[in-house]
Amino acid sequence: MKRAEDELKDHFKVLNYLRRHYPIFHQSNVFLRDIQYGIQAFLKDEGMIVAYGTAENLAWKFIGQLMSLGIFLPIDQQSWVVNYPGFRKPQRQPAQSAKPVLNPGVQKPEGIPDQQASTK
Secondary structure: OHHHHHHHOOHHHHHHHHHHHOOOOOOOEEEHHHHHHHHHHHHHHOOOOOOHHHHHHHHHHHHHHHHHOOOEEEEEOOEEEEOOHHHOOOOOOOOOOOOOOOOOOOOOOOOOOOHHHHOO
16 A cells, blocks of 8 residues: 555646546535546556555545645535646537638629628
8 A cells, every 4th residue: 555655645646647648627526436437547557556455544634735735725525626627628619610711802703692682
């Protein structure tokens, strides 16, 4: 368990791992079991198999570290809000207009009614 605790001391490495595998963003909620299972998966990728109970104990220690740093803010006994601006969700680009824009220098094809004339 000592080796597992040492692996979890680099909390940024663990948080980045969790972010790649779980929806963890700035101001999102995280839950004890998410952290526990995430830690089990992280340690498995590092070559360590830990039991369910051990992973739960490690999760509590890890959560305690992040709470002391102000990265996890408690909601209740088993859930927290992520307070880490570096994990902001990427901004979505506005959707492109579906309506085609005609170039004013281009002639309108024959047989297409003028929209302004038809609305009058």
